[in-house]
Amino acid sequence: MPSAPLHLDTPLFRTSADYSASNKPLWLKLDALQPSGSFxxxxxxxxxxxxxxxxxxxxxxxxxxxxxxxxxxxxxxxxxxxxxxxxxxxxxxxxxxxxxxxxxxxxxxxxxxxxxxxxxxxxxxxxxxxxHPFDHPLLWKGHGTLIDEVVGKDADFDCVITSVGGGGLLAGIVAGLQRNGLSDVPVIASETEGAASLHASLAAGERIALPGISSIASSLGARQVAQHVFDLPKHHPIESVTVTDAQAVAACLKFADAYRILVEPACGAALAVADVHPDILARFKNPLIEVCGGIGVSLEKLKAWKERLL
Structure with a gap:
């Protein structure tokens, strides 16, 4: 018999409509509160x-x-x-x-x-x-439990915003949507410029490896996404977007001020979408953001990134 899960059913918060430039209330799935610090x-x-x-x-x-x-x-x-x-x-x-x-x-x-x-x-x-940290079907199945939890709370959401590194979280979210009968719910996949391997691959029409990673969002620093992840847009509605390091850091700082939780710029990439790409969210009523977390952050680092980038 499988062991009990090691992860927690994390809180689901709702922002006010004026939290972001999207002018929509946002669902926030707070996986930054997992015991390991991330999803x-x-x-x-x-x-x-x-x-x-x-x-x-x-x-x-x-x-x-x-x-x-x-x-x-x-x-x-x-x-x-x-x-x-x-x-x-x-x-x-x-x-x-x-x-x-x-x-x-x-x-x-x-x-x-x-x-x-x-x-x-x-x-x-x-x-x-x-x-493997991102390329295995059981990983994707495990990550998809975040969608199971949101659905279990009867939260009405019509798109999911997530950060993308190697793509394991994206694959998990798609798996979770599909097993809950939500195959029509789009996923907005966000990367920082300088670590945007999925965005570059989709633009090129083939899975490519970046020559290097120049973004401060080191947790997104896989030079190439998994093949399964590259193929996902063929089977599920996925929109690929990018944000700058500065925009990701600004989103981290705003989130820290609002909810007193620190997250990495890698997570800020998802949080920034509602401010940087409000046009993309215009057709949705209830976006869900996966607040993936990350341990590579501190007050000192946030201060240094702010001084350097903002």
């Missing part, structure tokens, strides 16, 4: 449980931060050792947070792709299970 625990926790149920004695995962701390949390809860491989761009504070949660941390490579390849090699060499 990642939904899918990563489920995948870790699956691997342990199938005999895994150790887990390796590559991550820029949020999937790593989710895997670390899962390993601690389930009593199994976890090793997280992070690229050199992952901050010392995030590495320390992962270690404090109970996992070992290895720094390898300068980008996620290099860290991920090394994690796969190490998992094989150690006869351990490898948990």
């Amino acid at each position: 990642k625990l939904r899918g990563v926790g489920r995948l870790c449980q699956h691997e342990i149920e199938n005999g895994a004695q150790e887990i390796f995962c590559a991550s820029g931060g949020n999937a790593g701390i989710a895997a670390a949390y899962a390993g601690r809860a389930l009593g199994i050792p976890v090793t997280i491989v992070v690229p050199a761009t992952t901050s010392a504070e995030v590495r320390q947070s992962i270690e404090a949660t109970g996992a070992a941390v290895i720094v390898h490579g300068t980008v996620f792709d290099e860290a991920n390849a090394f994690a796969i090699e190490q998992a094989k060499a150690s006869n351990a299970a490898y948990v």
Whole structure:
């Protein structure tokens, strides 16, 4: 029998209509309040449980931060050792947070792709299970529980706004919509300029890898989205948009002032849509924003980003 979920059923808030330039009340799904600090625990926790149920004695995962701390949390809860491989761009504070949660941390490579390849090699060499941070059907199934929860609260929503990195959250939201009979509800997929691998791929008509990541939203720093994610617009209404780093940070600051919750610029990419792209929301009455969270943020970092960008 599957273990009980490790993630929480997070709160659902409703903003006033004047919160954003869209002039519409917004539903906010607050996954920043997950025990791991982000939505990642939904899918990563489920995948870790699956691997342990199938005999895994150790887990390796590559991550820029949020999937790593989710895997670390899962390993601690389930009593199994976890090793997280992070690229050199992952901050010392995030590495320390992962270690404090109970996992070992290895720094390898300068980008996620290099860290991920090394994690796969190490998992094989150690006869351990490898948990991908965004490209696995069980991850998507787990992430989709956020839609199950919103539907379970009888919240009336007619579009979903989400940030996109590697695309696991987007895939999960689509899976959740489809299993709840909401295949006609569009998803607005937001990325920061400099980390917009989905936007670039859709514009090119093929799945491409960015030459590098220049955005401060490091949690969105997958140079290439999963193939499944690139194919999603063929099967579900998805609109791809971008925002600047400055716009993402401004959204984080406004959200912190309003709700006293800190989130990463990666999450700010979704929160910014209602201010930056109100024209896109014009045809909707009740947008839902997935407030995905993120551990790579602090008062000090928000202050520095504000001084640098705004």
